[in-house]
Amino acid sequence: MPLPKAELHLHIEGTLEPELAFELAARNGVTLPYADTGALREAYAFDDLQSFLDLYYALMAVLRTEQDFEDLADAYLARAAAQGVRHAEIFFDPQAHLARGVPMDTVVEGLWRALGRSERSHRVSTRLILCFLRDESAESAMETLTAARPHLDRITGVGLDSAEVGHPPAKFRAVYEAAAALGLRRVAHAGEEGPPAYVTEALDVLGVERVDHGLRSMEDPALVARLVRERVPLTLCPLSNVRLRTVDTLADHPLPAMLEAGLMCTLNSDDPAYFGGYAGDTFDAVRAVLGLTDDRLRELARNSFLAAFLDDDEERRARYLAEVDAYVF
Numbered sequence: 001m002p003l004p005k006a007e008l009h010l011h012i013e014g015t016l017e018p019e020l021a022f023e024l025a026a027r028n029g030v031t032l033p034y035a036d037t038g039a040l041r042e043a044y045a046f047d048d049l050q051s052f053l054d055l056y057y058a059l060m061a062v063l064r065t066e067q068d069f070e071d072l073a074d075a076y077l078a079r080a081a082a083q084g085v086r087h088a089e090i091f092f093d094p095q096a097h098l099a100r101g102v103p104m105d106t107v108v109e110g111l112w113r114a115l116g117r118s119e120r121s122h123r124v125s126t127r128l129i130l131c132f133l134r135d136e137s138a139e140s141a142m143e144t145l146t147a148a149r150p151h152l153d154r155i156t157g158v159g160l161d162s163a164e165v166g167h168p169p170a171k172f173r174a175v176y177e178a179a180a181a182l183g184l185r186r187v188a189h190a191g192e193e194g195p196p197a198y199v200t201e202a203l204d205v206l207g208v209e210r211v212d213h214g215l216r217s218m219e220d221p222a223l224v225a226r227l228v229r230e231r232v233p234l235t236l237c238p239l240s241n242v243r244l245r246t247v248d249t250l251a252d253h254p255l256p257a258m259l260e261a262g263l264m265c266t267l268n269s270d271d272p273a274y275f276g277g278y279a280g281d282t283f284d285a286v287r288a289v290l291g292l293t294d295d296r297l298r299e300l301a302r303n304s305f306l307a308a309f310l311d312d313d314e315e316r317r318a319r320y321l322a323e324v325d326a327y328v329f
């Protein structure tokens with residue numbers, strides 16, 4: 001039985017496995033520029049974040065109907081459950097779909113068809129987090145939030161993703177203020193490829209409660225001290241960092257140093273269909289390669305539930321934490 005855990009950094013579009021991509025392409029009459037799943041997998045050799053994003057956005061062409069989004073989310077939840085995920089906070093990128101003529105309604109309601117029954121079908125509780133694309137304009141982000149207004153009963157928070165460098169968090173001050181006024185929780189990618197100053201800005205200007213990645217915080221000792229002091233959760237994604245070449249190899253990943261420094265780290269899979277592993281695979285990999293002790297793995301699992309947006313269901317959080325404490329490695 002795998003260690004119980006929460007997944008807090010997961011792009012649902014990044015769970016699109018090649019097999020499902022071809023199935024949806026056939027269903028929707030979309031022609032993919034790859035002969036088969038093997039040829040598509042061969043394209044998964046990335047130089048950096050942008051080279052990944054180019055393929056990630058291109059493959060979304062197969063996602064058209066509510067059924068497609070439901071199937072995508074259902075496939076993810078089944079895989080996650082098999083790897084010990086008990087709670088998943090799932091990002092989605094509505095602007096990438098709106099730009100292709102797929103309405104917000106189709107995306108949110110399609111995802112919700114899977115998420116709304118996930119506790120029964122997979123024993124996984126869920127939250128949905130709407131991400132703004134930071135390489136689009138601040139006005140577009142605000143329009144997206146407005147388009148999401150009728151669906152806020154399904155949406156727990158907002159996030160910020162896509163190409164980081166050159167798109168500092170402060171660009172999105174107004175939309176984060178509007179999101180906070182609507183009662184939405186706030187997270188943002190920062191310090192993945194961008195500098196530590198973006199992490200500080202995400203905290204101070206956007207008011208984020210968790211930092212997605214935050215890897216480059218390690219370059220700034222004063223920032224590390226602050227993150228430790230304020231117990232800011234970082235949603236780390238080591239397999240993603242290797243595939244996008246922010247670290248050379250998994251053995252070079254700063255996770256052990258980050259834990260040693262007292263940072264509140266969590267382990268996540270980011271875009272598992274592209275980066276070679278889901279949540280359980282990620283735990284297995286860091287255990288094998290970085291030699292983390294059972295106590296450290298338990299700490300990472302506990303952190304994931306402590307950092308989850310479960311404030312409206314503390315009983316559930318306590319149950320999940322008890323499952324972690326009772327786990328025998």
Ligand SMILES: Nc1ncnc2[nH]cnc12
Pocket residue numbers: 011014049056161162163189192240270271
């Ligand atoms: N790792 C990542 N960084 C930024 N934007 C993303 N969108 C999907 N995956 C992402």
Ligand SMILES: [Zn+2]
Pocket residue numbers: 009011161189212270
């Ligand atoms: Zn991400």
